[in-house]
Amino acid sequence: MIAALRRLLLAAVFVGGGTALAAEPLHDDRGVAWRGAPPQRIVSLLPSLTETVCALGACERLVGVDRYSDWPVQVNALPRLGGLDDASVERVVALRPDVVLAARSARVADRFEALGLKVLVFDSDSHADVRRSLDAIARLIGEPQRSAQVWAAIQRDEAAAVARVPARLRGKTVYFEVESAPYAAGATSFIGETLTRLGMANVVPPELGPFPRLNPEYLVRRSPDVVMAVEREAAQMPARPGWTSMRALKTGQVCAFSPERYLLLIRPGPRMGEAALALADCLAALPTR
Incomplete structure (x- = not known):
């Protein structure tokens, strides 16, 4: 009897602790807190955040997305609300979202908040950023355990x-x-971190930041061994001044990705593992020199 009572008391403590933990607010990357029930109407203004919501099993809660969100396919039926710089405030408000998910660079976030909408913003420069936003959105939708599952699949x-x-x-x-x-994916970007894990050395040093704009002459001087770009830009590289002397172009070590494949590579989110596989496949297919 005493043992049974002790088990009940311990269970009450753990349940109480779990309730208290669940009640703790989550914060976006500005430190803005979310307190309350999981949102049932979500607007996403960034493709990677759209993909994250869906990967966590809450795609049906999306009521609107930005113009570039296209995965998974069911989001193509949702209202298109513009982009980071030109989202339609009136259309977003009309959708009555419980929360708007956006990038820190979204210019309309302040206006949404002034109109009484809840906005959560997330950075996505690095793998750590992606993991943090994945965890936060999983908690937001009330499915915190799903975050670890998605991250494990990426790894x-x-x-x-x-x-x-x-x-x-x-x-x-x-x-x-x-x-x-040219703008590059530097060593500290999520793309650069993936390339480092694949054993490559980024031609752009960490001190230049995640996505720096480079002087073309800098790249000519550094003469990378391998170049990666979307197909149309890769095709035009030999016409850029001085680029024909670049080691990668001279030896054919160029990964030229289709537009669809390229979009996968530049989106930080639940498909980063798939992106790593695409990068590795291209590297494996390069001609031996």
Whole structure:
């Protein structure tokens, strides 16, 4: 009898502790807190956040997305609300969302908040950022256990990708082009961190930041061993002044990705493991020199 009573008391303590823990507010990357029940109407203004909500099993709660969200396919039926800089405030408000998910750079976040909408913003530069936002959104939707499952799947795919990269390429320098200005994925970006895990050496040092704009002459001088870009930009690289002397172009060590594949690579979120596999497959297919 006493033992049974003790078990009941311990159970009450653990349940009480769990309730208290669940009541603790989660915070976005500005420190803004969310207190309350899991939202049932969610607007996402960033593709990676859209994908995160869906990967965590809450796709049916999305009532609107930005113009670029296209995965999974069911989000294509949702209202399109613009982008980071030009989201339609009136249309978002009309959807009566419980919460709006956005990037820190979204210019309309302040206006939404002034109109009484709850906005949570998340950074996505690094793997740590992605893991943190994954954990926060899992808690937000009331499914905290799903975060670890999604992250474990990412890590499994990344480990498989590492095994696919030919030994001859490990330690070779790589330039990943984000935009043709040129903007690069630096060593501290989520793309750069994946490339480092694959055994590549980023031509852009950490001190330049995650996505720096580079002087084209800088890249000519550094002459990376491997270049990665979307197909149309990769095709135009030989016409850029001085780029024909670049080691990667001279030796054919160029990963040119289709637009669809490229979008996968530049989105930080639940498909980063799939992106790592795509990078590894391209590296494995490069001609031997």
